[in-house]
Amino acid sequence: QVQLVESGGGLVQAGGSLRLSCAASGKMFSMNSMGWYRQAPGKQREFVARLTRIGSIKYADAVKGRFTISGDNAKGTVSLQMLSLKPEDTAVYYCNAELLVAPYDVWGQGTQVTVSS
Secondary structure (H helix, E strand, O other): OOEEEEEOOEEEEOOOOEEEEEEEEOOHHHEEEEEEEEEOOOOOOEEEEEEEOOOOEEEOHHHOOOEEEEEEHHHOEEEEEEOOOOHHHOEEEEEEEEEOOOOOEEEOOOEEEEEEO
């Protein structure tokens, strides 16, 4: 089984920056990609960024140019550097791993990011 643990959330003023990290344990050989999602109060969970095991990267339009994802799928690590944060970035951020074997989809427990105006 793969388990994910996030760290690095917190409270920051608008325009500030934060760095989130996620570390996986377990069967890293099955890792296909790792990424980040977020869920704001009263809203559905939404995609933020993803890094695949071959190095492909994708961002949500809302974070392009401000957030940078990095990491190593083989080592089970992924980070999200967030710059120029806005109040609308406030959410619980979840690390996600897509696996090549069951259960195919694994989530971390989430870390709170709060951006004050």
